[in-house]
Amino acid sequence: MCGRFAVSAGPRDVAEVFNLADIEDFPARYNIAPTQPILVVVASDRHEPGSNLPERRALLVRWGLIPGWVKDVKAFPLLINARAETAIGKASFRAAMRHRRILVPASGFYEWHRPPKESGEPSQAYWIRPKKGGVIAFAGLMETYASADGSEIDTGCILTVGANAAIGRIHDRMPVVIHQDDFTRWLDCTTQEPRQVADLMVPASEDFFEAIPVSDRVNKVANTGPDLQNPVAAALAAVAPRKDAPDSSQLSLF
Template identity: 75%
Template sequence: MCGRFSLTATPKELAEVFGLLDTEDFPARFNIAPTQPILVVLASERQRPGSNLPERRALLVRWGLTPSWVKDPRDFPLLINARAETAVGKASFKAAMRHRRVLIPASGFYEWHRPPKESGEPSQAYWIRPKNGGIVAFAGLMETWSSADGSEVDTAAILTTKANARIGDIHDRMPVVIGPEDFSRWLDCRTQEPRDVADLMVSADEDLFEVIAVSDQVNKVANTGPDLQTPVQPRLQPSPSKPKEPPTDQLSLF
């Protein structure tokens, strides 16, 4: 599961990595939480000058996907994650898997190692970032929900998959990461059906990320400063264990 992440890249850096023609200015964010606005990259209907590939544009959406068929979001779970293994068959995600795949830029994400309750040991937060720095792109799904009065809300979820061996010591799920060489294929919902991009929805290489223990300040949404990513001595070293499948990737709306 991915419940917090960070995006601290500049608009110029994002434009270079994702091939955006223009981006609006926005602040660095160190503790992005569900229901907050997140930046997504999607394929435009216009073609790039001198190319048969579509332009890409950036859009701010709410983190927490609401399918278009939902009548009242207050009565529907907040879908911040979608399981890559089953998303294509789930009513909440299958339309977005076919028609509205997006990229979600990130500088890294947070995860918690939670020991069994009977152990009495505290949980430990970790900041997980690319070893070489820079930006990664999470695979995402987008939906636009329309209310009865005609107003619209753009929403998105992050696709997750089984964690690789390194991150699996901390948690059994991780975001699906799309490499730059596959950006166009993932975003191409016109010719690439879900089965055509299924090979992209796998665990990231074990050498992509480094794992850094951080304080539990990240637990509070109100804490938003760069000190959240300051390394600390872990209170508990995670021990390798067999991944377990969680029952759901959903959170309550309230």
């Protein structure tokens, strides 16, 4: 699961990594939570091969995907994540996988190791970032939801996959990372069907991320400063990969 992440890079860095011709200024964000606006990158609907028009563009969407067929938003669970293994065939994500794949810029994400109560081990929050630093891209999906009153809202979610062994010590899921060389193929929903990009939805290599123990202040959405990423003494010294049931990756909408 990916329930919190951060984008500490500035607009210039994001624009360079994603080859964006124009992007509005935005502040660093250290504790992005579900239902908040998130920056995403999509293929430009104006781009033509050989033209000077931008290949990609950035926009804001609400974190929590709502499929177009939903009738009662209040009764529908908040889909902040989609499981990569089933997204191609699942009704909530099938259309977005085929037509609306996106990239979600990030500097890293937070995860919690929550051992069984009977183990006596304390829970521990981790800031998980690429060892080499910089901006990375999570694979995502987008839907524009039209309500009965005619208003529209762009919504999105992050794809997750079974964690590699390094992250599996903390949690059994992790976000899908799309590498820069694969941006165009992932975003190309015209010629690349979901089955043709399935090879991109795999765990990051074992040495891609580093996990830094941080305080539980990240649990509160009101805490938004860079100090959330300050290291603390780890409550988790060494544990085996989690064997419990996979997370449903769904939260209540209201």
